[in-house]
Amino acid sequence: MAALRKVLVRPELGAVTAAIGVFVFFAIVAGSRGFLTTQGTVNYLEVGAEHGILAVSVALLMIAGEFDLSIGSMIGAAGMIIAIPVTKFGWPPWLAILVAFAFSLVVGYLNGWLVVRTRLPSFIITLASLYLLRGFTFGLTIALLNYTRASGMGAFLSGDPLVAIFSGAPLGLKISIWWWAGLTLVLGWVLFRTPYGNWIFAAGGDALAARNVGVPVARVKISLFMLTAATATLLATIQVIDTGSTDVLRGELAELEAIAAAVIGGNLLTGGYGSVLGATVGALILGMVQQGIFYTNIDTNWYKAVLGAMLLAAVLLNNYLRYQALRSR
Amino acid sequence: MAIIELKDVTKSFGRVNALRGISIKIDAGEVHCLLGDNGAGKSTLIKILSGVHKPTQGQYEFDGKPVELSSPREALDMGIATVFQDLAMLPLMSITRNFFLGREPKKALGPVEVFDSGKASKITNEELNKIGIEIRDPDQAVGTLSGGERQAVAIARAVYFGARVLILDEPTSALGVKEAAVVLKYIVQAKTKGIGVIFITHNVHHAWAVGDTFTVLNRGSSYGTFKKAELTREKLLQMMAGGEELEELAVELDLIAKRDPSEVGKLEHRVAEELDRETHPKQ
Numbered sequence: 001m002a003a004l005r006k007v008l009v010r011p012e013l014g015a016v017t018a019a020i021g022v023f024v025f026f027a028i029v030a031g032s033r034g035f036l037t038t039q040g041t042v043n044y045l046e047v048g049a050e051h052g053i054l055a056v057s058v059a060l061l062m063i064a065g066e067f068d069l070s071i072g073s074m075i076g077a078a079g080m081i082i083a084i085p086v087t088k089f090g091w092p093p094w095l096a097i098l099v100a101f102a103f104s105l106v107v108g109y110l111n112g113w114l115v116v117r118t119r120l121p122s123f124i125i126t127l128a129s130l131y132l133l134r135g136f137t138f139g140l141t142i143a144l145l146n147y148t149r150a151s152g153m154g155a156f157l158s159g160d161p162l163v164a165i166f167s168g169a170p171l172g173l174k175i176s177i178w179w180w181a182g183l184t185l186v187l188g189w190v191l192f193r194t195p196y197g198n199w200i201f202a203a204g205g206d207a208l209a210a211r212n213v214g215v216p217v218a219r220v221k222i223s224l225f226m227l228t229a230a231t232a233t234l235l236a237t238i239q240v241i242d243t244g245s246t247d248v249l250r251g252e253l254a255e256l257e258a259i260a261a262a263v264i265g266g267n268l269l270t271g272g273y274g275s276v277l278g279a280t281v282g283a284l285i286l287g288m289v290q291q292g293i294f295y296t297n298i299d300t301n302w303y304k305a306v307l308g309a310m311l312l313a314a315v316l317l318n319n320y321l322r323y324q325a326l327r328s329r
Numbered sequence: 330m331a332i333i334e335l336k337d338v339t340k341s342f343g344r345v346n347a348l349r350g351i352s353i354k355i356d357a358g359e360v361h362c363l364l365g366d367n368g369a370g371k372s373t374l375i376k377i378l379s380g381v382h383k384p385t386q387g388q389y390e391f392d393g394k395p396v397e398l399s400s401p402r403e404a405l406d407m408g409i410a411t412v413f414q415d416l417a418m419l420p421l422m423s424i425t426r427n428f429f430l431g432r433e434p435k436k437a438l439g440p441v442e443v444f445d446s447g448k449a450s451k452i453t454n455e456e457l458n459k460i461g462i463e464i465r466d467p468d469q470a471v472g473t474l475s476g477g478e479r480q481a482v483a484i485a486r487a488v489y490f491g492a493r494v495l496i497l498d499e500p501t502s503a504l505g506v507k508e509a510a511v512v513l514k515y516i517v518q519a520k521t522k523g524i525g526v527i528f529i530t531h532n533v534h535h536a537w538a539v540g541d542t543f544t545v546l547n548r549g550s551s552y553g554t555f556k557k558a559e560l561t562r563e564k565l566l567q568m569m570a571g572g573e574e575l576e577e578l579a580v581e582l583d584l585i586a587k588r589d590p591s592e593v594g595k596l597e598h599r600v601a602e603e604l605d606r607e608t609h610p611k612q
């Protein structure tokens with residue numbers, strides 16, 4: 001009974017249940033149309049990875065009590081920071097990639113610093129960065145290229161030392177899936193097994209109480225804003241190498257889907273509670289639904305409605321489970 | 330010698346004078362009760378003691394040497410542990426994680442240091458058992474504990490980390506009679522370990538039950554510090570009610586007397602009854 005209770009109060013319980021439900025649903029409805037094939041599985045894992053790489057870092061930030069709405073714009077900006085210097089100025093890709101990551105860390109630091117210093121909601125601060133980053137990406141790209149797209153990366157990639165870790169498909173699974181799995185393991189471990197992880201919970205649970213016992217709340221939050229910006233850049237790098245091109249609109253709304261995945265995964269919107277594994281399962285659900293609909297006869301445009309319904313159901317379920325967690329004795 | 334001494338301390342927030350000319354001493358192995366009405370400045374005083382605020386004027390001495398604390402962590406490292414009124418624990422975090430928050434035990438795992446959760450759970454269990462609390466599972470959320478149990482965990486934590494001064498801001502105010510009694514017991518336990526306890530309360534009966542020394546604040550000023558032998562419960566109650574209120578009452582009585590003399594007797598009787606009930610509650 002005690003063991004059962006322990007399982008019941010895990011934050012990812014709702015998400016795991018939902019993931020099984022979604023899988024069974026599409027296995028029945030679309031199993032004969034390819035959902036259950038290896039290719040079908042690889043496909044939804046790939047879509048899941050796109051959400052998951054962001055969602056795991058967004059989950060940590062959310063547990064620490066903050067949001068980052070600027071990661072979608074960060075994807076667009078990072079893509080251009082890599083593609084334009086390589087295709088137009090002849091930089092080696094590794095240099096452009098390093099510059100993009102450095103830039104994202106600076107943006108993340110500024111986001112975090114502003115939130116900590118002004119004590120304004122991170123929703124507002126990062127909404128401003130969302131527009132700033134997207135606007136600058138648009139303006140500078142058009143000024144430099146005259147287009148809103150940068151393409152032709154493919155010709156410059158071979159032999160580059162950094163490109164290798166952002167491309168390919170070891171064991172038949174795209175590199176993004178491996179990054180997703182790796183980040184889940186590492187960040188999940190950090191959250192539950194290190195003092196820093198304890199501080200993440202504390203920063204979101206009650207920042208003042210945490211500070212009073214000596215938790216460096218500001219440092220924890222700023223470092224997590226840097227992490228979310230960096231994972232956005234990771235995704236942008238993988239995509240720009242994979243497709244050889246990028247667009248100023250790349251990553252639009254990705255920030256909201258990442259938040260949705262984290263919330264479906266049992267992460268508390270107001271901080272202090274959640275799990276990395278939950279966010280990963282949430283991302284997997286988004287992947288399965290997105291690809292699953294594709295295999296049915298249903299028009300894929302219904303995806304957003306399904307997402308909305310799932311989000312609502314997840315919040316209600318998680319609310320109930322959390323109530324149980326606090327009641328269980 | 331006193332562990333902590335404040336000398337003529339003043340604290341202003343802009344134009345609000347929360348404290349004026351406060352001097353106070355905390356000795357080892359005593360329970361020093363800090364009493365006063367809402368807004369008297371009790372929380373402000375202990376926030377100065379615990380490093381949250383710096384005094385606007387006056388001196389803070391620790392072991393006889395002047396110090397300037399710039400964070401609660403600094404105070405904590407010196408052995409001044411505080412259980413704040415508005416925030417004791419993080420309800421969604423486990424008891425163990427709360428217990429060790431900010432001072433996590435670490436073990437080496439290859440090249441990296443990780444949170445030693447096994448050790449943390451074991452110590453938490455032991456320490457809580459020591460003060461007589463049975464926790465079924467130290468990994469359950471603190472939110473599942475009662476108010477008294479939370480106070481107990483916070484006190485056990487302070488004692489475990491070697492506090493020399495333990496500051497408790499209204500630990501009994503939100504509790505029922507039984508739970509309050511249990512917390513009072515922990516206070517005495519801490520005192521017998523040689524810890525200097527600062528116990529803030531509105532409740533004269535709680536203070537009287539465990540206190541050795543009493544300081545009463547009123548609107549930022551001190552009525553003075555008294556040993557238990559110099560006081561009676563009634564005197565303490567009177568000081569807490571504050572001269573202010575008594576004056577107001579006198580004016581009120583006067584007004585009524587002018588309007589309707591027959592009412593005065595009834596009112597006086599009622600006030601006497603009220604005071605009596607406060608002093609000798611039927612529990």
Ligand SMILES: Nc1ncnc2c1ncn2[C@@H]1O[C@H](COP(=O)(O)OP(=O)(O)OP(=O)(O)O)[C@@H](O)[C@H]1O
Nearest residue numbers: 342345346347365366367368369370371372373374
């Ligand atoms: N950070 C602050 N900024 C401005 N004024 C403050 C601040 N903290 C306290 N005060 C003021 O100082 C006065 C004393 O407040 P304090 O919280 O110390 O009272 P208290 O004795 O603890 O009261 P209570 O019994 O209600 O807890 C109050 O008038 C309060 O409004």
Ligand SMILES: [Mg+2]
Nearest residue numbers: 371372373414
């Ligand atoms: Mg107070």
